[in-house]
Amino acid sequence: MRVMPGGDVDDSMIDGLPQPVDQAGSERGATARFIAVRILVILTLLTGTIYIVWRWGFSLNFDAWWIAIPLVMAETYALIDVFFFGFTLWRARSRPAPTTPPAGLTVDVFITTYNEDVELVRETAKAATRIRYPHRTYVLDDGDRAEMRAMADELGIGYITRGPGWQNRPLHAKAGNLNNALLQTDGEFLLILDADQNPRPQILDRTLGYFSKRTVALVQTPQEFVNVPDHDPLGSQAPLFYGPIQQGKDGWNAAFFCGSNAILRREALMQLGISRYVVELEQAVSAALAGATRVLRQARRRPEAKDPRVAAALDEIRIAVLEARRAVREHSESLGTVTYRLQQTITRVSEELVGADMALIAQDLEAIGELHTESGPDFDVLTDVGANVDALTARELSPLGALSSVQKLLRSIDVDRDDEAQPLMPLATISVTEDMATSMRLHGMGWGSVYHHETLADGLAPEDLGTMMKQRLRWAQGTIQVMLRENPLAQRGLSVPQRILYFATMWSYLSGFAALAFFAAPIIFLVGGVLPVSSTAFEFFLRFLPYLIISQLLFLVASRGLSTWRGQQYSLALFPIWIRSVTSAVANVWFGKPLGFVVTDKSGPSGRAPLRLVWPQIVVAVLLVIATIVGIVRLALGVGEPIGTAINLGWVVFDLIILSVLVHAVRYRGYGADSESDERVTA
Amino acid sequence: MNIEMVDGPGGVVVLRPAGRLNMVAAPAVREAVNSIVDSGRSRIAVDLSGVDFIDSSGLGALISGLKSTRQAGGDLRIAGANDQVKLVLSLTNLERVLTPYDTVENAYGDA
Numbered sequence: 001m002r003v004m005p006g007g008d009v010d011d012s013m014i015d016g017l018p019q020p021v022d023q024a025g026s027e028r029g030a031t032a033r034f035i036a037v038r039i040l041v042i043l044t045l046l047t048g049t050i051y052i053v054w055r056w057g058f059s060l061n062f063d064a065w066w067i068a069i070p071l072v073m074a075e076t077y078a079l080i081d082v083f084f085f086g087f088t089l090w091r092a093r094s095r096p097a098p099t100t101p102p103a104g105l106t107v108d109v110f111i112t113t114y115n116e117d118v119e120l121v122r123e124t125a126k127a128a129t130r131i132r133y134p135h136r137t138y139v140l141d142d143g144d145r146a147e148m149r150a151m152a153d154e155l156g157i158g159y160i161t162r163g164p165g166w167q168n169r170p171l172h173a174k175a176g177n178l179n180n181a182l183l184q185t186d187g188e189f190l191l192i193l194d195a196d197q198n199p200r201p202q203i204l205d206r207t208l209g210y211f212s213k214r215t216v217a218l219v220q221t222p223q224e225f226v227n228v229p230d231h232d233p234l235g236s237q238a239p240l241f242y243g244p245i246q247q248g249k250d251g252w253n254a255a256f257f258c259g260s261n262a263i264l265r266r267e268a269l270m271q272l273g274i275s276r277y278v279v280e281l282e283q284a285v286s287a288a289l290a291g292a293t294r295v296l297r298q299a300r301r302r303p304e305a306k307d308p309r310v311a312a313a314l315d316e317i318r319i320a321v322l323e324a325r326r327a328v329r330e331h332s333e334s335l336g337t338v339t340y341r342l343q344q345t346i347t348r349v350s351e352e353l354v355g356a357d358m359a360l361i362a363q364d365l366e367a368i369g370e371l372h373t374e375s376g377p378d379f380d381v382l383t384d385v386g387a388n389v390d391a392l393t394a395r396e397l398s399p400l401g402a403l404s405s406v407q408k409l410l411r412s413i414d415v416d417r418d419d420e421a422q423p424l425m426p427l428a429t430i431s432v433t434e435d436m437a438t439s440m441r442l443h444g445m446g447w448g449s450v451y452h453h454e455t456l457a458d459g460l461a462p463e464d465l466g467t468m469m470k471q472r473l474r475w476a477q478g479t480i481q482v483m484l485r486e487n488p489l490a491q492r493g494l495s496v497p498q499r500i501l502y503f504a505t506m507w508s509y510l511s512g513f514a515a516l517a518f519f520a521a522p523i524i525f526l527v528g529g530v531l532p533v534s535s536t537a538f539e540f541f542l543r544f545l546p547y548l549i550i551s552q553l554l555f556l557v558a559s560r561g562l563s564t565w566r567g568q569q570y571s572l573a574l575f576p577i578w579i580r581s582v583t584s585a586v587a588n589v590w591f592g593k594p595l596g597f598v599v600t601d602k603s604g605p606s607g608r609a610p611l612r613l614v615w616p617q618i619v620v621a622v623l624l625v626i627a628t629i630v631g632i633v634r635l636a637l638g639v640g641e642p643i644g645t646a647i648n649l650g651w652v653v654f655d656l657i658i659l660s661v662l663v664h665a666v667r668y669r670g671y672g673a674d675s676e677s678d679e680r681v682t683a
Numbered sequence: 684m685n686i687e688m689v690d691g692p693g694g695v696v697v698l699r700p701a702g703r704l705n706m707v708a709a710p711a712v713r714e715a716v717n718s719i720v721d722s723g724r725s726r727i728a729v730d731l732s733g734v735d736f737i738d739s740s741g742l743g744a745l746i747s748g749l750k751s752t753r754q755a756g757g758d759l760r761i762a763g764a765n766d767q768v769k770l771v772l773s774l775t776n777l778e779r780v781l782t783p784y785d786t787v788e789n790a791y792g793d794a
Contacts, residue, residue, distance in 0.1 A: 183743070183747070186706045186707050186709065186710065187706075267706075267738055267739055267740070270739030270742070270743050271739040271775060273739070273743065274739055274746065274775045274776075274777055275775050275776055277780075278775070278776040278777055278779050279776075281780060282779060331779070333782070334778065334779055334780055334781060334782040335779055335780045336749065336758070336760075336780050336781050336782060337782050340753075340758050415749055415750075416750035416751075416753040418754065423747065423749075424743050424746060424747075
């Protein structure tokens with residue numbers, strides 16, 4: 001479930017019926033549009049590059065560098081965004097109709113839920129049981145609710161919840177929920193559904209055929225919402241994303257998993273889980289051995305180590321650890337063999353010494369126990385190990401204690417991955433949006449993906465601004481987390497286009513910073529008379545207008561005549577969300593701070609005062625209005641420069657129109673609340 | 684899947700799955716390992732000589748078994764893998780964790 005900030009589009013022209021994948025009649029039109037898009041992409045890049053080169057090279061007002069530089073950087077950001085958009089569209093085509101799948105494939109349908117109403121899940125579950133292709137349906141209830149289990153029993157479908165193994169271990173939200181279910185089921189394919197996405201009966205018949213190609217790991221279908229009015233006040237629908245953008249990514253074998261309405265191949269996920277297990281295990285074991293060496297060295301220097309028996313024990317273990325490190329480094333033995341032997345050594349030496357100082361060890365074990373609770377759940381096993389080592393080194397542990405703490409440390413990151421509920425985590429746990437991270441890893445292993453452009457499920461969108469903002473924040477945070485943890489540009493297994501396209505989605509979430517410059521520049525001119533561009537109006541428009549007009553035309557043609565306006569509004573108007581997503585993800589990934597993650601609640605109003613949610617935008621709007629008044633007064637007094645004032649007043653009006661989308665959003669009372677009929681989901 | 688379970692040398696329990704060790708058979712292997720561990724024994728050798736095909740779910744079952752035996756203070760080792768199984772172990776890099784021994788006797792040769 002993800003939408004590029006610029007990807008939400010006013011849906012007023014979609015009739016709500018499923019669009020067949022390829023209609024013979026419209027094929028010629030599609031080809032003409034395909035060619036037109038390519039021509040417009042080239043023209044946009046050409047005019048855009050001319051404009052931006054002129055801006056950097058010939059029109060910067062260095063006297064006002066403090067606004068001139070941010071503004072030109074924001075403009076460059078936007079041009080790069082358009083470049084990525086053009087690259088995506090270059091191969092945006094409809095696929096031929098899928099083949100009918102063979103009979104006899106085994107499919108598990110997973111409905112994930114955390115806190116949604118039982119009745120809402122029941123509707124989805126009932127729809128799932130009506131899927132025509134033979135399958136088994138499971139409700140994956142992370143809320144562990146008795147009513148939910150009763151509902152599943154009543155419908156005769158499976159119910160899966162977390163077992164005791166997950167207690168006191170990181171739950172990894174939805175990724176953990178799915179990983180837990182993966183190991184308790186055995187279907188060859190998995191259809192993943194959010195609790196509020198009602199599948200249509202033909203969903204498997206229309207998608208399983210793609211898997212006859214052995215390298216296909218994933219088929220993603222659109223997410224459309226039935227509880228959204230035509231004017232889409234919250235920008236819920238995303239026909240540009242679930243359309244040209246995913247089709248374009250698909251053209252480069254880079255269509256990505258969006259969390260729901262997708263079918264996955266179990267073998268691909270399990271293979272991913274195993275290879276990640278090996279990679280992470282090797283890192284964790286290496287880090288732990290290095291940490292153990294450090295702890296041992298410190299223990300050896302303490303006064304208690306003067307006791308010859310203690311010194312001998314510490315030396316013996318140190319040698320064993322060094323040997324283990326060498327074996328791991330040189331790949332001379334498997335990790336299983338190395339860790340097993342090392343643990344046997346440590347256990348033996350410790351047991352020999354146990355009698356010597358029982359009390360001290362008990363004391364230290366207690367301290368170590370506390371360390372474990374302090375470290376708490378975290379995403380990354382490595383940070384945990386590091387934190388434990390540091391904490392152990394910092395504490396005043398006795399040498400014998402150090403011995404048992406080394407053992408404890410090694411135990412905690414043994415090949416059993418005791419820090420996790422299960423050793424295999426096929427769905428990526430490095431991000432709160434596990435979907436994109438997982439598909440990127442699948443692509444990195446050489447698996448392929450498909451975007452199937454046909455609505456095969458009917459979803460429910462958030463119906464109030466607060467919930468919508470939380471949802472967007474979560475998507476943005478998750479995307480930035482992936483960018484920081486596994487930057488696609490540096491992933492060796494990915495093709496160059498795949499790297500660019502994953503990065504393109506991340507890039508689009510950085511728009512909040514550019515928005516600041518676009519709001520600030522006209523205010524600064526109108527109030528202070530400071531112009532960031534040093535040029536005549538003619539020179540400016542000569543280069544800016546062609547770029548503006550052609551890029552808007554590209555959006556228009558690419559989006560098949562649908563207005564991209566709602567999406568453009570939200571990509572600027574939600575600037576505080578985008579900025580917060582970046583700052584919080586940076587704080588989380590680099591400094592280990594919690595994200596402040598909230599599960600999207602789509603079932604009702606958040607109960608918070610909506611105006612408080614948009615205070616930064618209100619401040620900006622007020623400043624824009626004040627700037628307008630000051631600008632007009634300055635003009636009347638003869639201080640202001642007429643052409644510059646006119647241009648910037650136009651700019652302010654544009655900014656205010658952008659922000660006006662929030663007026664509709666704040667006033668929105670939910671689907672059907674202010675219209676004659678309330679057609680909520682019917683299965 | 685039919686899994687034979689016999690006592691091996693040195694208190695080691697030998698598991699002999701046969702046929703295809705895939706997503707359908709994986710749960711049976713996991714359960715077999717768990718039942719052995721629950722009965723208080725934790726040194727297991729999985730004899731793969733009767734397995735002619737393994738997929739990632741089958742490997743996953745071996746990893747689950749490794750986890751439960753290690754946590755009980757024992758170990759899980761594999762032996763007798765055919766070429767297909769060895770290829771999968773190598774492709775997934777799992778041979779970095781699980782050493783494929785030629786025979787069950789060699790698997791616990793050190794203990």
